[in-house]
Amino acid sequence: MDTTLTFEYVWMPLAFFVIFFIFSIFRILREYERGVIFFLGRFQKVKGPGLIIVIPLIQQMVRVDLRTIVMDVPTQDVISRDNVSVKVNAVVYFKVVDPEKSIIQVEDFLEATSQLSQTTLRSVLGQHELDDMLAERDQLNADIQSILDKQTDAWGIKVSNVEIKHVDLDESMIRAIAQQAEAERTRRAKVIHALGENEASEQLLSAATTLAKQPQALQLRYLQTLTEIAGDKSNTVIFPVPMDFMQGLKHLLDNNAAK
Template identity: 55%
Template sequence: MVAPALRYNRTVEVFQPMSLPALIVIAIIILYIINSIKILKEYERGVIFRLGRISPAKGPGVILVFRPLDQIVRVSLRQEAMEVPPQDVITKDNVTLKVNAVITLRVIDPTKAVIEVTNYIYQTSQFAQTTLRSVLGEVNLDELLAHRETLNQRIQTIIDGHTAPFGVKVVSVEVKQVDMPESMLRAMAKQAEAEREARAKIIHAEGEFNAAAKLVDAATLMATQPMTLQLRYLQTLTEIGVEKNTTIVFPLPMELMNLLNKTLTPGSEK
């Protein structure tokens, strides 16, 4: 009877519950693993520093970050619009302007964007301000207003050259607003008005010239064909009759006037 009792005691020892410290340790490990799980969205990348050394960028999806050995920096790959504050610009023809712009950029290399520069947005903004003043200061006001697309492309190329070393691509640059002094606005309004008046006078003069040329052609035709002049007389009489005028002037041919002059002048038969 002694041997079965010993076997029963051993069975009881196997199913004894775990101690409280062991449960606490297991719970801490589980919480640590859960806390180490990071989920990166499709447009995010995670730059991880393990013991201070950088690892290749990870993501999207689920990644493990074991703190405090690992540190993660999240970087967004989406396009970002950044407004350049208004800049005082003196153009080539000595006109003072206030110009601002909008820059669209995106990160193409998350690792470089983290380790090569402290703040890539601030760095790009500084490059944009200096480039905006430099490029617009090399052109006249008329060129700035008329060739804005060309200037936008030039500014984009210069800024993109500065941001490429830290993994940022400048997608577009748009000069947003150009503020001019009131005196310059009034001068431009007067210039535009003078140009419109000059264009109107040129058009009027061209019309007068064309009308005179047509009259010369008509006179030449009537001189070669006297019958056309008589037809014109009849057409004029018809137009006068339609208007219901009380006074009608009958034009007389010059030949008839010459004949009457010869008849009434004494000694004309000689």
């Protein structure tokens, strides 16, 4: 009876502890996970994926996800180089490429990358004018991505892409941009009209030169114009005719009458 009680109260818990210890040393890491192993507090190796062995109390493991992380950068107040206040937010795509550095070199790589993204976004956009923010987003995205990738390389992180999502302006600035666009369209219309007048004057000069060489051609042109306006009987048209033309016309009629 004493032996049975001794087995139940001593050996049974010990057996459960041994079984739990055996099962606890096995860890399963997914394909996109890695385990950073520390042996008595010192870095030992990176394990995974699959089934790995971690000795409790002696070894500790920190899981690291290697999938691409999509981080939303909160809206930042930015003052452009031409002193325009705008609100800008962005999204950053990055992933861990070196699990050892991401755990040892930085306390929290997610928070560190987020804070660095916010400061870099303000710094880069503050060096450009508002027109550049609106028209050259691809170049700005590339500049921000390059700076972030260089800074986070020491943390074992690869920044693959940065996209500026929104550039919010005040209503007064939106109206000012609309007025600027309208003024630009008006300027282009005036330039096009002036170019048309210039080309028309050149053609008129060429026509006048041709008519001056042949006075008969000028008379025929007058007659053609008279024919065109003769069909309009609703208005009285006063058509100036030079005296030379009248004399030539009189001479022509006299010749016809003599015949």
